[in-house]
Amino acid sequence: MQTLVMYNTTVGVIAGLVLLLVPRFWAVVTGAQAPLLLIARDTFSRTGWVAAFAALALVLYPLALISTVTHPLHSAKTWIDTVFSEPALILAAVLVAATWWLARHARADEGDPERIDVDRLRAALAPVTWIVFWLGIVLVVCAVAIIRFNAVGGAPEAEPITGRFGHLPVLENLFFGIGLYGLSAIGCLVFPRAVRGNHRAWLTLYWCWTLAGLGFAVFSALNFYTHTGMLINFASLEADPASPIFLW
Template sequence: MDFIYGDDTGLVIDWTQMPTYNTIMSIAAGAGLILLVLLGRALQRDKAFRAEGWALSAGVLGFILTLTGAHMTLTWPFAKYFPFDNIIFGETSLGFGVLLLAASFYLWKRGGRLADSEDRAAEAAATAKPLGIFIFGLGLALFGIAAAGVIFQLFAAPPEEPVSGAFAQWPWIEAAFMSGLFALIGVGSVLFPFALNSFSSTRPISGVAKTMGVVWTVAGVVFLLFGALNFYTHIGLIVNTMG
């Protein structure tokens, strides 16, 4: 890493060259994954389904991820110190954010018809089916990120970062942790188009859909909590490296 170590101050980072906002991105991504799982359950089970609340939630999260993901993808704010993070966090957040915005638009415009459908889940699945190609591709990309994280031991925090920095001398720990999260989301993403084939309000949920729901829920909860923790750890890193 292109860090600067002062004679007396230790690690010094020029934060004017690295605007950091993957904290809110992590929370939004985790909440978005959980939202999709809960939306699927509501479509299948909730007899009093109301689309407006789901549309608003998807819109809020999609806006955050699209805005921050697009900025990171197009401007590479981490280029000086962590250039690979612009791809890992920026491009994946952009893709997920646009998908959530599309879901928000659909639910807002077609929510009434969806709620009145005899099989809401099958109706939604038929609409989402063409997006399965892109989501499957994102899943493969997430496997690539997970492999790169392990092979190149990415994601390791410097010792100056609170909590995460305690494992700085064992970079494989955080590499395995973050790579495992990306791999979990990847599993759910590659299963998505296959889960749609049997998604229905009138039939029991398939094993494929259950597996997708479990891995997205686990990864979503961890990403949300990890993002919340990073509000402390990243602020601490900034304080400890301002020079």
């Protein structure tokens, strides 16, 4: 059986949650209007957000680092480390730095330690916009590579649910290339303008990261089911090639 370790389940869920939470954090802090916020503005806690981001960074950074430097981590598709793990590592590094800054320097004043100084936040993000923008460039190139070279491919027949559509690899490649990487890239590319206060850029970022984050989180969470079934199917077929496999 081919090595199938990629950590794409957990890394995908965490990356999706980051894309969902970051624009909502910005909306709550700056008072920007956003639909489907799903977070109460009147219960903001700086330390609560720091704890949430720290928990995500604690998982994302080491897994993305391991799957980047251990190349190829996935023997079946050796290029997956490049288009999946390396962008995730850049995201994780930015999240680690942002979490540290929020914990140490974001307070507006000592009298209200939970409140964040928005002007200080914008100033701190100014150099970070360069990193996020170029992460967007990386994601654009990854999206093109996924579609052009069928990089994601179709799921094997032994994988429940998604394996039923394995004969149509174009569907999964377009979903990843446009729906996940493409939308994430657009949000990164408009990030500098959004930080400077451009309302149209902010709404573009909000919707792109919300949709892409939801896609990453849902698809990767589903993989906990489909990958478990796939590995069980592979083990069963190795023991007895005539054994039935789980299709759903």
